[in-house]
Amino acid sequence: MTDKTHYENGTLTMTRVFDAPRAAVFNAWVETGKVQQWWGCAQTTAVKSDIEKKVGGKYCHQMTIEGAGEFPMTCRFTAYDPPHQLEYEEVSDNPNPMRVRVEFIERGNQTEVRLVHSNLPDGLSEIVKGGWTAALAKLRDFLVRELAESN
Secondary structure, three states, rough: OOOOOEEEEEEEEEEEOOOOOOHHHHHHHHHHHHHOOOOOOOOEEEEEEEEEOOOOEEEEEEEEOOEEEEEEEEEEEEEEEEEEEEEEEOOOOOOOEEEEEEEEEOOOOOEEEEEEEOOOOOOHHHHHHHHHHHHHHHHHHHHHHHHHHHH
């Protein structure tokens, strides 16, 4: 299976396959110490996270990007179903907030991650696509290291 990316009408959909069990991939998204090792674009040098693992709980990250400063992302979980799915939306005054849904699909010894980032302003689509592409590559590297250390 190949990685896929598609953007249309304010929705970015990305599918990636990871050589890791579903529980490990899901936990990498919700355990603060793990998220902070892979979250953010390629230029991210540090991440601070605050995660409350429940519907209505915080899913907040502050990225430090080299030469650009700190960028907070304040969100709340709207769905939380380990290890199958999580969904969160930005906390803002925007009447149509950005929303991210992540599904974790078991494929034998692998996990397919299907990420859908919706209500994305067209002007941000390429930036967000680049950020997610880099973050998912860093997640892949993190999972390889984590699994190697556990064996």
